[in-house]
Every structure is written in C-alpha cells, then in structure tokens.
Amino acid sequence: MLHKNDKSRLSLVDKAYVEIRRRILEDNWQPGYQALEEAIARELDMSRTPVREALIRLEREGLVEIMPRRGMRVVAISSTDMCDIYEVVTVLESEAAARLARLRPDKKFLAPLNASVEAMDKALEKDNLKAWAKADEAFHANLLKLCGNARLAQMGMSVQDRIKRARLATLNERPVPYRSNDDHRALIEAIMEGDVEAARRIHTQHKQNAMQMITTILKQREDDDLDE
Amino acid sequence: MLHKNDKSRLSLVDKAYVEIRRRILEDNWQPGYQALEEAIARELDMSRTPVREALIRLEREGLVEIMPRRGMRVVAISSTDMCDIYEVVTVLESEAAARLARLRPDKKFLAPLNASVEAMDKALEKDNLKAWAKADEAFHANLLKLCGNARLAQMGMSVQDRIKRARLATLNERPVPYRSNDDHRALIEAIMEGDVEAARRIHTQHKQNAMQMITTILKQREDDDLDE
C-alpha cells in the first residue's frame, strides 16, 4: 500500500481503487452493478488481494457494498438517501461559505472560485452540460478547499462523491442551470463583502434548490419503476 | 468478511477491527503508538491478512495511519486538528438539534435524551467523571440518532469517534461539567417547544465552549512538550 507515493509507483491496491472508483463515478458501473472479486481481478490484471483491499476502502466511502458470494455491488441511488446526503452536504458547504466570508479574503485568494464560475458560463454558452457539471463540481471543491478547515474540506469532499452520480444522472432532465451560475456569483460577492449570514443563506438556498430538483427526478423514476 | 453477521460468527477481520478500535478509543493504544502488522497479528492470534483489512477500515475512519515499514500508527491528537474536527461536529450536531426541534417531538420520543441527562446528573452526584463522560456521549449519540436523517447521524457518529479521545484525555483538567448538564436540559426544552433557532444556538454554544476548553488544554500540553 504505497498510497502516498507518486503516480508512477502506485501500488496495485491504489490502481484498483482509482480504476474502480472511476468506473463508478463516471457511471461505467451503474448503481446496482455487481461483480465478483475474481472477475474484477481478471479485468484489472491482478490477483484478488489488491482488489479486496481497494473494495474495503470504497465500501468505507459508501460507493460500494460488499456482499459475500455476490461480490461488490455499486450502491444504488435512492431519493430518500439522497435527501439525507444533500442535507449533510448543504450544512457542510454552507459552513464553509460562512467561514470563508468570515476570512474576508481578497479577490486573488478567491480566483479559483471565479475561474470555476467563468468555466461554468462558458460551458453554458456552448450548450455543454457535461462541461458545466465539471466546472460546477470544481466550484464546490474550491469552496471547501479555500475555507481554511481541513477536516471540513475533507468531509465535504467525501460527501460530494456520494451525490456526484445523482447529479450526473439527472443533469439532462433539469432546467438549464443559469441560476446556479448566478447563485455562485452572488455567493462570491457576499464572501468578498464579509457578509457571513448572506453567504450562508445564499449557499443554503442554492443547495436546497438543487436537492429539490434532483430528488424529485429520482423519486419520479422510482415511481415509474414501481409501475412496471 | 461476514461483517453483517451476529457476534458469535464475527470474521477475524471484524474481530481485529473491533479490538484495535477498542484499544484506541479506550486509550490502551495512545496517540502516536506504532505497531507492525505482524506484531498485531501475533497479539490477536491470527495471520496478517485480517489485520491488514481491519487497518484499512480504521485508516479510512481516521483512527490510524498506515505507514509502510513502520506499521500503523494511532493518529495523534493535535489541537489544531481538534479545532477543525470540533467545528465539523458542531455544525452536524447543531443541525441535528435544529432538525429535531422542527419535528416537535413529544416527551416520550425524547426519553433517551432525558435518560442521558439524568445519568449525567447522577454521575456528577457521585463525583464519577468517567460515568459522566459516558452518559454525555450517549446524549450526543441519541441526539444524532433521533434527528431523523440517517446520513447526518452516521456522519456525526463517525466524527464523534475522532474527538472521543481528546475528550477523555482532558476530562480531569476541565471544570466539573455542571454547565453541560444545564445546556442539555435547555436544549431538550427548546426542542420540545419547537424552537429551531434556540435549539441550534444552545447547542452550538455548548459545543463551542467544550471546544474552547479542550483545545486550550491540548495547546497547553503541546507548548509544554516544546519546552522540554
């Protein structure tokens, strides 16, 4: 487990972890997908042992569940679970936003946030929702990274992973997200003005809107599945 | 990894996980303690494999770090890290408190919370700080469990584990915690009245006081260590 080393000397556990995680987060392995250790090991051209170890990590992160004799299964996206998770991420990110506002940072410090919003604007000009989602994700990651609390950032990021798939899966069914871009710009404004409560309120509202849209779509799908 | 089975059929991984975790949380293995896989395996009377797997879980939970050729090391308690973690747990628990207040639960539903406060009172009458800490911990766990958001509870609990050692390590250096008991009673009161903002405020203030006391003691110790 040389998991602290550079990329060229990644252990097989790390390689398995990165690859499996990639397949899940990029939806190559969809929610509910199952695979046995041995099959994964064959696919990744390694023995079972590093696959096992990678799966333990991923299980702890909530991306897979390990079911004896069924192998691992990619955790399903459920609307009720997503509601719960969204609430957590809303609290964490809004605290990060408030914290950042308290810091009263200068424009230079907030450059990564502005860059993300610009990339989001550009993506919408080109009708490229995928690129928009990527830039949006970067905005949220930057918000957490800049907030000055390492644990808050780490935890916020790990919860992000859990909602990432739901965000992508619903991307084409949501209205064009102009409002997201506006929300982020307003947030940056509030942060620069050191307006802690506004920052918290703007971001909370933003996440709640997103949650509403996403979980409504998910619920609809679940209802459709029940009708079949 | 029959980690979902009953206790009598715990896998060796589960056994190792439970035992190592117990030793850390009960301070038998103190912050900074190092041990090699092989040594742990010998101590637990099993081969290295289940020990490795247990350590991966514990690493993901932030209790240990795995360092090649040095084995695992129990994560140190640092005042700055504790500040960060306390901020996270404050946000999570305060949200749980607010959520609970929103629910406007009846007295019966809140029985576990009242029971914990009573146990805390009883422990202080007997000058038993250890028992007090245990009841206090139960109070916080119950608060999370009752809040109605499974993810919030799960995450709050996992962050609890990270501060548990710092709480215990500083227990005898803090003033007798009458105020904690009062705070918890006030919180229950606010919850029963459905006063969301009071609940949030009371609990936030409570956690911030605790954080202040604990991290001050930790910082003092770190400064003392530097003087040696």
Added chain:
DNA sequence: TTTATTTTTAACGTATACATTATAATCTGA
C-alpha cells in the same frame, strides 16, 4: 409437476509463500 433433499461447485476468508525494497547494521576509508 412441484417440493424436498442431497450433492457439487465456487466464492470467500484466511494462511502462507515469495519477491521487492526500505531501513538497519556493518564495513571501509579518510
């Protein structure tokens, strides 16, 4: 045909073997 029982198969958890390599110990030269 269906259900129950028995047998077989293979997935998993665990132990062990082995190659790699980081680190400790030892040796050599100034």
Added chain:
DNA sequence: TCAGATTATAATGTATACGTTAAAAATAAA
C-alpha cells in the same frame, strides 16, 4: 572517530493455496 558505501534484514505488497460454506445444480419423493 566520522561519513559514506555496502550488505543484511525484515516489513510489505502481492500471489497463491486451502478449508469452509453458501448457493447452485442434481436427484429423489410426493
């Protein structure tokens, strides 16, 4: 004696072997 080089050791990561047992398949009975 000290610093650098070399050698030895052992910790780790990985592969593989093996025993256990859950699940699948086959067989028998109703």
